[in-house]
Amino acid sequence: MTDLSKRGLSKTEKLKIWRLWREGKNLSELGLTVDRHAGSIFGVLKLKGGISPWNENVENRFYL
16 A cells, blocks of 8 residues: 555546546445545545536536
């Protein structure tokens, strides 16, 4: 695992987690991908209730 003094996840790590979560990966697989414990991944997903946040880079065609 990574250095325990490093706190939190970077924006790129969070984006990777959400992308893999949408693909159906489990917490253990996500943790291995970003080299963190599954509990750390759970904390990120729990903040949004496990529902992937809207991708800010994608334009919403239906917005008037």
